[in-house]
Amino acid sequence: MKAFEDLPEALRSACAGFLDHLAVERGSARSTLDSYSRDLRRYGLHVAESGARTLRDVDARHLASFAAELREGRGEHAPLAPSSAARALVAVRGLHRFAHAEGWVDVDVAREVSPPSPARRLPKALPVDDVLRLLDGADGRDVRGLRDRALLELLYSSGARISEAVGLDVDDIDSGERTVLLNGKGGRQRLVPIGRPALEALDAYLVRARPVLAARGRGASAVFLNSHGGRLSRQSAWNALKSAAGRAGISSAVSPHVLRHSFATHLLEGGADVRVVQELLGHASVTTTQVYTLVTVNTLREVYATAHPRALRRDT
Incomplete structure (x- = not known):
């Protein structure tokens, strides 16, 4: 998948496999897949910069630093709105859960990750x-x-x-x-x-x-x-x-x-x-x-x- 071509091969394969699972078995909408693709690419680049080449190399510290990056921004990446940051963490948690279910990793290191609940906005309705x-x-x-x-x-x-x-x-x-x-x-x-x-x-x-x-x-x-x-x-x-x-x-x-x-x-x-x-x-x-x-x-x-x-x- 082109979106992940600048990631290490194992990370690229894992991200692409997870998105295929969402598309084929879960029937996720194209807009959801596009958003998750951007989120997972950002996550893959983040952990790769820390030396991780596969999901087996990722631990809780990588997740914590990625969450901080989403909140505070880093380099060319601006801080994300709370709702967007929550979505990105949901994508990452789903990736690790999928990898564990497939037997690619022994431990789901993202199991304890709880994306913050976005503020509840009331829908606008006309009289x-x-x-x-x-x-x-x-x-x-x-x-x-x-x-x-x-x-x-x-x-x-x-x-x-x-x-x-x-x-x-x-x-x-x-x-x-x-x-x-x-x-x-x-x-x-x-x-x-x-x-x-x-x-x-x-x-x-x-x-x-x-x-x-x-x-x-x-x-x-x-x-x-x-x-x-x-x-x-x-x-x-x-x-x-x-x-x-x-x-x-x-x-x-x-x-x-x-x-x-x-x-x-x-x-x-x-x-x-x-x-x-x-x-x-x-x-x-x-x-x-x-x-x-x-x-x-x-x-x-x-x-x-x-x-x-x-x-x-x-x-x-």
Whole structure:
């Protein structure tokens, strides 16, 4: 693998073997593999500079000094953000666990490594009224407008990631069942229901606009097409959202992921079970979904503080 070509042969082979394991047996996403590749190259160079030629040469001191390098930086390497440093240590821990399981090393020296928990950031969610104004900002009067309205309605109605939305093919939409089949991270698929406004916007686009765009290309199967008849890119989808937000007069930062956050938050505020929301979002763990419950609790706390007659008083 080219990413590791400047590492000693044994380290290069170990890193490449671990990434192959993640890709083939674990089905890890390409973005994850790319990030781990950078992290492991940095780790390999670090231990090689200390004289290690194989993973058998690595001990706890190498791990400690690498963790310090991630925090403080060294040479051409700037300090990493806490979340990036945690990811790098997860990659290193996975490498050593894999090497031990394969019998390449006798001891897993990284077994006690515990990446720091990154600060829990609350997802940004738009109020329902802002979402409705945003959707209305995609006017839907011409070919591009019809496409953009359908795209934004789908994002909010399904909670899809932007990559999942632009990755949709026409056969993935079942109008009769009111569902879409989304291809998520790690090759996992999920069937998600969508509301009538999204279906109506999709139907208007598929009937009145998509044939015009498709005629400019070579018969792409994608639902959302660009002006040349090819599959719409994530950047173009983001631009459609940005334009709609501008027309709606929404000043807060808006991104495709904000619509996903809004989808989850509004469901929970409406009484949906967190595990149902987990399935709809395609989260592998409910822990990831539970961060949205913090948003709804904060909302409840604010309402209580302003509405309850004794919320701000001290009982006597």
